[in-house]
Amino acid sequence: xTTLTINGKEIQASAGMTVLEAARQGGIEIPTxxxxxxxxxxxxxxxxxxxxxxxxxxxxxLPSCNLKVFNGLVxxxxxxxxxxxxxxxxxxxxxxxxxxxxxxELAIKFGVETSGFxxxxxDPCILCGLCVRVCRDRIGVxxxxxxxxxxxxxxxxxxxxxNKDVCIGCGTCANICPVQTIKLEDTESERKIILYGSxxxxxxxxxxxxxxxxxxxQKFVESVVSRLDEDQKKGFKNLCPECARHYYANSMTGxxxxxxx
Amino acid sequence: xxxxxxxxxVFVDASLCVGCKSCITACPWGVPQWDKTTGxxxxxxxxxxxxxxxxxxxxxxxxxxxxxxWISAAEASELKRVQYAREIAKEPV
Numbered sequence: 592x593t594t595l596t597i598n599g600k601e602i603q604a605s606a607g608m609t610v611l612e613a614a615r616q617g618g619i620e621i622p623t624x625x626x627x628x629x630x631x632x633x634x635x636x637x638x639x640x641x642x643x644x645x646x647x648x649x650x651x652x653l654p655s656c657n658l659k660v661f662n663g664l665v666x667x668x669x670x671x672x673x674x675x676x677x678x679x680x681x682x683x684x685x686x687x688x689x690x691x692x693x694x695x696e697l698a699i700k701f702g703v704e705t706s707g708f709x710x711x712x713x714d715p716c717i718l719c720g721l722c723v724r725v726c727r728d729r730i731g732v733x734x735x736x737x738x739x740x741x742x743x744x745x746x747x748x749x750x751x752x753x754n755k756d757v758c759i760g761c762g763t764c765a766n767i768c769p770v771q772t773i774k775l776e777d778t779e780s781e782r783k784i785i786l787y788g789s790x791x792x793x794x795x796x797x798x799x800x801x802x803x804x805x806x807x808x809q810k811f812v813e814s815v816v817s818r819l820d821e822d823q824k825k826g827f828k829n830l831c832p833e834c835a836r837h838y839y840a841n842s843m844t845g846x847x848x849x850x851x852x
Numbered sequence: 853x854x855x856x857x858x859x860x861x862v863f864v865d866a867s868l869c870v871g872c873k874s875c876i877t878a879c880p881w882g883v884p885q886w887d888k889t890t891g892x893x894x895x896x897x898x899x900x901x902x903x904x905x906x907x908x909x910x911x912x913x914x915x916x917x918x919x920x921x922w923i924s925a926a927e928a929s930e931l932k933r934v935q936y937a938r939e940i941a942k943e944p945v
Contacts, residue, residue, distance in 0.1 A: 629868045725870050766871040766891045807877060815877045826880055835882030 595664040610655040625719035632656040722764035734758035755792035760808035799831035863897035
């Protein structure tokens, strides 16, 4: 166990925890846009910055998502300087994206009414990188990447791009996107992944062998099956979740016949 | 999706679920369910918080017909053996 102080309150945290996790556990809210526990720290939105002081540490302003707890660490999450810096971050975000509900709420919370910066960007993407990271680190596909234009000398990410030959159409990026820049649209027979308002990849939806309802993409099924062991692979059936329940309940009890397609 | 070592209960830690739906496609029993409102997967965890407090799952506690029971695998097989034996012996259960 590690003991640290956050906003004057003594907090017990397990070793290896980040300041952000310890604060949340202690009921202290720190705003974030790019943090997700499943993906770990990334530190790009800079909204989770805190003042940090303690043994062996020069008093600094650091992102709490990336700072591990240690004994005697003293953290301030809501000082005037932190508040001011967060306001600037929000102003920059407001200037670099089209306004969305999550950003509007954040701006209202921090009293930001206008932005002193100007931009021509028209999409709501905040380049938080959740989609890029989930595709690479969790799905293991790396179909999404940060891209910049050719004249971008400083190699700063300007947008997200999908490699449609690699994409398996699982839609996790759309599910995780906090500003709905990536969307998933399923029609009768087709799945579309929409990025920045235009179709970035298309997939034919495969149909459930029992009821005929389109439920997922072939490439996604192949990706899931490749992660199963040999016995599970043998037993794998192309069924929608509803039919899977009926099929196996029926094979055990004979009391749950299949739904007619 | 995780499995508790102490009793084998499989459950979803919602803070770690990214909503890839792999478990939904993989599960031969069709058990994991998609929660549209949260963008995460739901699964029965036998009310593990109640189990830890020595209580029964909520469904068992509130079942008006007492049709649901919370018993161990050993008790379940014992129950089944007795039921079949009575059926064969034409004895009312």
